Amino acid sequence: MGKFGKAALAAVVSGAALAASCASPAQAATGTETSSAAAAECYASSGNLYCGNAANALIYASAGYTKPGGNPETVVDRLLTTFSYFKCYVSGQRHGGGNSIWYYTYGDVNGRWGYVAAVNVWTSTDPYPGVAHC
Incomplete structure (x- = not known):
């Protein structure tokens, strides 16, 4: 050559x-890349969401990355799995997903409850239809 x-x-x-x-x-x-197959796997049942998510997604103590004073919000746990249960959603701080929806779930490391930004949950729309508001 x-x-x-x-x-x-x-x-x-x-x-x-x-x-x-x-x-x-x-x-x-x-x-x-967000897989359309992952989004297709999302479903709501009895007000809860079951959906694909980013591996190692951080779970925060409240629905935001920063506290009102500007200090970082506490990370309470992480999602190690890539398909998870989310109990409900809230509106919180705007994030990279272009909205302010956060899903409430428990972590895979120490079982602590907290909020994951919707940008890390592979839903096709936020809030996902049929999911309860917390």
Whole structure:
């Protein structure tokens, strides 16, 4: 192969793999792709939500990242699993998901209850239909 042959071939193969995965370059680079299959797995039952979520999602003591004075809110636990139970939702601090919905759940590390920003829960809409307001 010529001077640029291997690099050009690698770029073509990489581009083809990216196209086949249907991921955008940003999603492929960051791994932040939200699967439509994960959102399809969400369901509400008896006011509770059962849904896919980000692994290692942080659970906060209240529905926000910061307290009114600007200090960070306390992280009480984490979700280690990628499919979880959420008891209800509240409106809290606006987050990266473009809304202010937070879901109330218990953690996988020490069983503490708290709030997960909806940006970390793979719902198709927030609040998810059929989920109780806390």
